[in-house]
Amino acid sequence: EPLDLRLPLGAFNGSLIVDPTLEVLQRTIISASAAWIAINALKASGIDIWLFTTDRWLITRNDGRYVPREQRTIRMNPDIVSDLGEFTNDACKIVGVSADPDKLARCEIDMRTTLAGQASAIRSQSYYLDVTPAGQDKGTFVEMMAKRLGISPRNVATIGDMRNDLAMFRKSGLSFAMGNADDDVKARATYVTDTDENDGFAKAIDRIIAFR
Numbered sequence: 001e002p003l004d005l006r007l008p009l010g011a012f013n014g015s016l017i018v019d020p021t022l023e024v025l026q027r028t029i030i031s032a033s034a035a036w037i038a039i040n041a042l043k044a045s046g047i048d049i050w051l052f053t054t055d056r057w058l059i060t061r062n063d064g065r066y067v068p069r070e071q072r073t074i075r076m077n078p079d080i081v082s083d084l085g086e087f088t089n090d091a092c093k094i095v096g097v098s099a100d101p102d103k104l105a106r107c108e109i110d111m112r113t114t115l116a117g118q119a120s121a122i123r124s125q126s127y128y129l130d131v132t133p134a135g136q137d138k139g140t141f142v143e144m145m146a147k148r149l150g151i152s153p154r155n156v157a158t159i160g161d162m163r164n165d166l167a168m169f170r171k172s173g174l175s176f177a178m179g180n181a182d183d184d185v186k187a188r189a190t191y192v193t194d195t196d197e198n199d200g201f202a203k204a205i206d207r208i209i210a211f212r
Contacts, residue, residue: 005190012093028133034118035088039133048097053090096129133195139167176204
């Protein structure tokens with residue numbers, strides 16, 4: 001059943017905010033220079049690259065292992081282009097995609113150094129490395145939502161499972177790590193709920209409601 005959503009939604013780790021009809025309320029893009037650096041660094045590492053604008057998902061090959069998965073998740077088909085460099089002036093998020101988690105972890109460390117102060121680089125899955133605008137993350141989205149609702153961020157509850165969720169854990173008053181999250185993510189949450197497979201999200205929502 002469709003959810004009766006009434007509040008803004010955050011995408012791309014908080015760099016894009018839309019209303020329930022998907023009308024853009026706020027958008028922050030990666031600087032063109034940082035986008036160039038990210039694309040070239042990922043390309044040099046032999047990692048597949050996706051680029052997201054406000055309303056497009058751009059790839060250079062459609063046979064990537066995770067393309068079908070992303071299509072199901074975001075319910076959007078990618079546009080295949082020959083050169084992502086042509087879109088560096090409009091990039092909300094750049095994603096490095098690899099089935100080799102160790103390789104992507106090494107790339108994450110390198111990218112943080114290379115892009116320091118220009119953009120954020122953090123994995124949202126073991127196989128996705130997200131590059132997003134500097135100064136925008138899930139924590140800033142929590143602050144924006146709290147301000148919009150006229151409440152303290154300490155009255156916001158968050159649920160996550162990856163390191164890119166830690167920014168919102170730090171800002172919110174109540175946080176839940178999924179049971180399948182890494183230990184360092186669990187250690188920084190207020191509570192740990194069950195796994196994805198065991199309805200951990202629903203169980204966390206039940207606990208949040210019980211706190212009211």
